[in-house]
Amino acid sequence: MSRFMLSLLLFLAINLLAAKAVVNLGQYDHGQKNEPEEQTWTEWALADFEKEKGKTAPVVILGSSLVLTPVNLADAKFFNHTVNGAIHHKSDMLNNLLVAQGKDKATNFNFAIPGLMPSDAFLITKLLLPRAERGRLIIYGIGPRDFLDNLLASPASTDPYRSLAKLLPKEDKRTIESFIGLNWQSKLDYLIGRYIPFYGEKEKILEAMGDKCQLCASQLVALVKHDNAAINSFTVADVHNLLPNYEPMSIGIKQAIFFPNPQIDPNRFAKDLNEYRSRYGKANWDTFTCQTKFFVDFLKLARNNDDKVLIIAMPITSTNRQLLPEHVFSAYKNNLRVLSKTYGATFVDLDNSGRFNDEDFGDTVHLSTTGSIKLIEAIADCIEQYNLLDLSNKESNQLANVGVKL
Numbered sequence: 303m304s305r306f307m308l309s310l311l312l313f314l315a316i317n318l319l320a321a322k323a324v325v326n327l328g329q330y331d332h333g334q335k336n337e338p339e340e341q342t343w344t345e346w347a348l349a350d351f352e353k354e355k356g357k358t359a360p361v362v363i364l365g366s367s368l369v370l371t372p373v374n375l376a377d378a379k380f381f382n383h384t385v386n387g388a389i390h391h392k393s394d395m396l397n398n399l400l401v402a403q404g405k406d407k408a409t410n411f412n413f414a415i416p417g418l419m420p421s422d423a424f425l426i427t428k429l430l431l432p433r434a435e436r437g438r439l440i441i442y443g444i445g446p447r448d449f450l451d452n453l454l455a456s457p458a459s460t461d462p463y464r465s466l467a468k469l470l471p472k473e474d475k476r477t478i479e480s481f482i483g484l485n486w487q488s489k490l491d492y493l494i495g496r497y498i499p500f501y502g503e504k505e506k507i508l509e510a511m512g513d514k515c516q517l518c519a520s521q522l523v524a525l526v527k528h529d530n531a532a533i534n535s536f537t538v539a540d541v542h543n544l545l546p547n548y549e550p551m552s553i554g555i556k557q558a559i560f561f562p563n564p565q566i567d568p569n570r571f572a573k574d575l576n577e578y579r580s581r582y583g584k585a586n587w588d589t590f591t592c593q594t595k596f597f598v599d600f601l602k603l604a605r606n607n608d609d610k611v612l613i614i615a616m617p618i619t620s621t622n623r624q625l626l627p628e629h630v631f632s633a634y635k636n637n638l639r640v641l642s643k644t645y646g647a648t649f650v651d652l653d654n655s656g657r658f659n660d661e662d663f664g665d666t667v668h669l670s671t672t673g674s675i676k677l678i679e680a681i682a683d684c685i686e687q688y689n690l691l692d693l694s695n696k697e698s699n700q701l702a703n704v705g706v707k708l
Contacts, residue, residue, distance in 0.1 A: 341388075342551045343370075343415045344465040350391040351430060354411060358434055360691065361400075361410035363393060364423045365443035368616045368667055369414035372674030374560040379671045380678075387558030395675075399682035405691050415462050416551065419448055420597040421481065422462035427603050428477070429469045437608040439690050441681060442600075445616045445667060446626055446634050449593045450582035457481045457592060461551040480596075563671065570665045571621050578625055578666060585630045594637055601645035610690050611647035613638055614681070617658040617673070622666035650684050652677070 341349070363369060373393045378385045380395040391412045400408035413426055423442060431438070457463060458481040470478060567573070604611045615638055623631065635651070642649035652658065657680060662673030669677055685691055 340552050340554045342461050342465065343553065344462045344551075346388045346553070347391055347413055347415060348465060350389065351411065351413070357409075358438070359392075359409045359411040360436075361396075361408060361439045361441065362431060363396075363410055363412040363414055363441045363443075364418065364426065365414040365616070366418045366445065366448060367414070367416040368445045368669075369443040370412070370416060371560075371664070372669040372677045373412050373414060375564070375669070375671050375674040376678045378560045378562045379675060382562050384562070385560040386556070387560055388553055388555050393678060395678045396682060399679065400685065400691070403682070403686050405685075408691060414443070417460050418462055419451070419454070419457065419460055420444075420593045420600060421457035422460055422466070424596045424600040424603065425463065425466045425470075425477075427600055427607075427609075429466055431607070431609070433607040434609070437610065439610045439612065439685070440604055441612045441614065443614045443616045444638060445618060446631065447578070447581055447667075449590050449597075449634055449637065450585055450626075450630065451589060452581055452584065452586045454589060457596065564664070566664065566670060570663075571619065571660075574665050574667070575621070575625070578622055582630070583625055585627070585633075590633070594641070597637070598641060598645070601641060601647055605646050611642075611645075612681075612684060612688075612690060613642045613647050613649045614684075615649070615651045615653045616667075617653045617655070617662070617669070617677075619660045619663050619666045621660070648684070648688055648690065650680075652680055655680070 363373065370387070373396075374385045374387050374390060376395045377390070377393065380398070392410050393412055397408055397410060413430075415422070427440070431440075454460070458467070463481060467478075467481075472478075601611065615635065626634075635653075639649055639651075641647075657676060658669075658673055662670055662676060664670040664673075
């Protein structure tokens, strides 16, 4: 028998064993620990969402860190206490403002997650927000990166997708294949993952091994210190300090604390310019087209579920805005405006509202505490102005606006 055939048989045998091992790994659920020390942003959100099952919130908030940050900062300032971002998934300030308007059942769930794209918003809506008896209001805050991120290999590269894909029925091939991406590298990655268990189940394998390594490291620290009274475990913070790029979307239970009055760095605008220059200084039209399709799918799904949708063009600084070529920025804004109107959503352009200035930002895209308060107040104003929690979906759709200035 030739070396090639021997190698092929060995390769197939290893993957057969791997397939069986993966079944056992499937029983390992990272999110089911009693008190997890570390999870990804998505896993923390899903854990809280699971606890709220049966308590359908009439308001759901979607977005990336552009939304997550101000929701948490606004609550910290409004109530003058720290907010733990890992386990805080609501806007208490928004709820208070809506109750003051007479909407006594305006509870909300905040599904804003760092790095969230329209593809993830579609998946959250499809898998977690089934048709409600009286519909709901979905508030979706969007920034240019959500359509134009050059650092995104494919829609399947995000943290939300990696967590939510576990909930996708395998027979839903249409949805699964839509996340492959348009380039040949993404398609090859999908095919390899589908037919080679070691590669296809790498997330589960890495997840299980990561926890084992964490436990091993803690035990080694204990052995080195000898003195049981002085033993401290090897924490998640220690791991991230040593390896900054290790699971960058994971956070420990006390690693995302938002304070009422955080200090403002006077040089804050210079720190993330290179990052955003690489993200969308040069437009990736494949990503733009792909995410636009998912945005349409999200709007269609929400409409079919009789959900009202409030699309918000999130404010960014003039410094960040200058990184975007004019034709790219126009395409992004027109995309939001036209598609929102086409599918019956209310569109509000807070980026062009005159309500925010550069002093309202903690960096070139994320709002500071003062900007965060303004954002939540603006959202509450929009809900009251267009009666988005009181009218039927049909009536609300008639109020869909283009480029509303507040």
